[in-house]
Amino acid sequence: MAEKRPYLTAHNDVLTGGIVLAATILFVSTGGSAISDVIKSLAGMGAGVEQLLTTALLLNVALILFGYRRYRDLKIEVRHRAAAEERAQQLAGTDPLTGFYNRRKFEEEGAALIARMQIKGKAVALMMLDLDHFKTVNDIHGHAAGDTMLKAVAERITAHVPPETISARLGGDEFACACAFEPGEPGEMESVADALVNAIKEPVTHQNGELSVSTSLGIARSDRDGDTMDTLLRRADIAMYAAKNAGRNRHFWFSGTMEDELFRRNAVEAGMRQGIAAGEFVPYYEQQVDLNTGKLLGFEMLARWESPALGLVAPDDFIPIAEETGMIGSLSFAVMRRAFTDARDWDPSLTLSVNISPSQLRDPWLSQKLLKLLTETGFPPSRLEIEITETSLYDNLGLAQTIIASLKNQGIRVALDDFGTGYSSLAHLRALPFDRIKIDRSFVTSMMGNAESAAIVQAITRLGDSLGLPVTAEGIESKDIEQRLLSLGLAKGQGWHFGKPMTVEAARSLLAAHKMLAAEEEALPLPDEADTAKTAAPGR
Incomplete structure (x- = not known):
C-alpha cells in the first residue's frame, strides 16, 4: 500500500477540523431551540419541529460525533508516530547485533561526556579494541560463529567496565569504550584494560566447540581543554595498532612517540x-x-x-x-x-x-x-x-x-x-x-x-x-x-x-x-x- 503523502494528510486533517468547527457553531446557534421543540413534540405538548430543522440538528450531531472520533484517532496516530520515531532514532544510533552504540552515536555521546567531565575536572579514557584473528573465526566456523563471538565480546565488555561507560561497536570486530576517571588515578583504567584483555581471550562456546580470539587495546586520555572525540579516537587507534604490532593480546596507552613513529x-x-x-x-x-x-x-x-x-x-x-x-x-x-x-x-x-x-x-x-x-x-x-x-x-x-x-x-x-x-x-x-x-x-x-x-x-x-x-x-x-x-x-x-x-x-x-x-x-x-x-x- 502506498504511503500517504504528508501534505495530503495535513490537508485532510485541516478539512476535518473545519467541518467539526462549523458543525459546532451551527449546533450552538440552532440546537438550543430545536432540541426544546423536539422534546415538547415528543411529549405531545408542542406543535412539532420543522423537517429541515430536524435534519440540520441530526447532521450537527453526526458531524460532532465524527469529529470526536477523528480527534481520538489522531491522538492514537500521533502517539504511534512518536513511538515509531523514537524507535527509529534508537535504531539509527545502535548496532543491531550487540546493542552498543554505532560510531555516529558514540561520537555524539562521547563529545557530550568530554564536555561534562571538563567542567567537573575529570579525565575521559577512550579505549579502542580490535579483535585479533577474528577473520579466522569467520573463515573456519562461519559468520554465525562470528556473530556469537561478537555478542560474547560485547557482554564481557559490559561486565568489566564502569557502570556509566559509553560503549560502541565501531564496525566489524572493532569496539570502543569511553568512561570518566580521576586524572591522577590512571591505574583504575589500567585495571579495566587488563580485565578486558583477560576476559576476551577466554573461549566462547559455540555449538559443540569453542571459539577463541584475543584483543589489542589502545587507550587515550582527555583531561585538557581542546581535546575532542576525533583526537581521542585517532590517538586510541594509534595505541591499539602499537599493541597489535607488539604481539597482540595486550594494551598500550597512547604516547607522543607513537604519533612520531606514525x-x-x-x-x-x-x-x-x-x-x-x-x-x-x-x-x-x-x-x-x-x-x-x-x-x-x-x-x-x-x-x-x-x-x-x-x-x-x-x-x-x-x-x-x-x-x-x-x-x-x-x-x-x-x-x-x-x-x-x-x-x-x-x-x-x-x-x-x-x-x-x-x-x-x-x-x-x-x-x-x-x-x-x-x-x-x-x-x-x-x-x-x-x-x-x-x-x-x-x-x-x-x-x-x-x-x-x-x-x-x-x-x-x-x-x-x-x-x-x-x-x-x-x-x-x-x-x-x-x-x-x-x-x-x-x-x-x-x-x-x-x-x-x-x-x-x-x-x-x-x-x-x-x-x-x-x-x-x-x-x-x-x-x-x-x-x-x-x-x-x-x-x-x-x-x-x-x-x-x-x-x-x-x-x-x-x-x-x-x-x-x-x-x-x-x-x-x-x-x-x-x-x-x-x-x-x-x-x-
Whole structure:
C-alpha cells in the first residue's frame, strides 16, 4: 500500500477540523431551540419541529460525533508516530547485533561526556579494541560463529567496565569504550584494560566447540581543554595498532612517540611510492660459496633502497610496509627485473636466489608471472632458485603445493628458507618437493656460544642428508663458524665472512677477476622496464 503523502494528510486533517468547527457553531446557534421543540413534540405538548430543522440538528450531531472520533484517532496516530520515531532514532544510533552504540552515536555521546567531565575536572579514557584473528573465526566456523563471538565480546565488555561507560561497536570486530576517571588515578583504567584483555581471550562456546580470539587495546586520555572525540579516537587507534604490532593480546596507552613513529612511517610509505617509480630500489648480491673449495656458486639477491632523503635503507625497514600497503608486488618486480638483467651474462654455473613473500605465495598466477619475467629478461629458469619461508605456507598449503609444482615444471628450483623457526617443518618437507633447505641465520651465528643452536644446526644437517636435500647455512660471520660447519659436512654457505652484500658494479668486478663474465657482445639488450607484472619478493 502506498504511503500517504504528508501534505495530503495535513490537508485532510485541516478539512476535518473545519467541518467539526462549523458543525459546532451551527449546533450552538440552532440546537438550543430545536432540541426544546423536539422534546415538547415528543411529549405531545408542542406543535412539532420543522423537517429541515430536524435534519440540520441530526447532521450537527453526526458531524460532532465524527469529529470526536477523528480527534481520538489522531491522538492514537500521533502517539504511534512518536513511538515509531523514537524507535527509529534508537535504531539509527545502535548496532543491531550487540546493542552498543554505532560510531555516529558514540561520537555524539562521547563529545557530550568530554564536555561534562571538563567542567567537573575529570579525565575521559577512550579505549579502542580490535579483535585479533577474528577473520579466522569467520573463515573456519562461519559468520554465525562470528556473530556469537561478537555478542560474547560485547557482554564481557559490559561486565568489566564502569557502570556509566559509553560503549560502541565501531564496525566489524572493532569496539570502543569511553568512561570518566580521576586524572591522577590512571591505574583504575589500567585495571579495566587488563580485565578486558583477560576476559576476551577466554573461549566462547559455540555449538559443540569453542571459539577463541584475543584483543589489542589502545587507550587515550582527555583531561585538557581542546581535546575532542576525533583526537581521542585517532590517538586510541594509534595505541591499539602499537599493541597489535607488539604481539597482540595486550594494551598500550597512547604516547607522543607513537604519533612520531606514525608520521615517520607515513613519510617512508610516501617515499617508497615515489621511489619505486623512480627506480630507487636496487638489487644487492650476497655471495654463496662452496665451503670445501671456496668456489663461488652463486648469489642471493637482497633488495636495498637508495633513497635521496634517507640514504641506503635496509629491507627490514621497508619490506613490512610494502607488505601492509600492497606495494610488495610492484617493488619486487622492479628489483627482480634489474637482477635478472644483471645476472644473465654471468657464468652459466652461477645461480641466483630470490625470496618470495607470503602475500605473493597466495597468488595463483605467481609461476606464470615469473616465467613471463624470465622470458622478457632472457634469464634461464635453471639458474633461478626461489626461497620460500615456512611461515608463508600456513595460509594455504594446497595453493603453495600447486605453485611450487608449477615452478619446478619450468625448471626453477625451490628452497625452504629460515628452516627451524617454524612449528611444522617436517610436515612441509614431506608435503612439498623442495630442492634445498636453508638453515636460519639465527642458529648459525650463535652456534659457537650456544649448545642448543649448535645441536639444531647439526640435526638439520643430518635431516638434509637423510632426505637427500642439500643444505645451505646462512649467517656465516667467522672462520670458526665456517670450520664448524665443514666438520658437520655442510657444503654450501653464505654470510659476511665471505663479504657483505654488494652492488652490481662490485659483483661484476668480482666476477671479472674470476673470469666468470660472458663476453660483452653476447650480452642481451636491456628489456623495457615499463613492461610490468607482480612477481616475487625482494628478499631480506
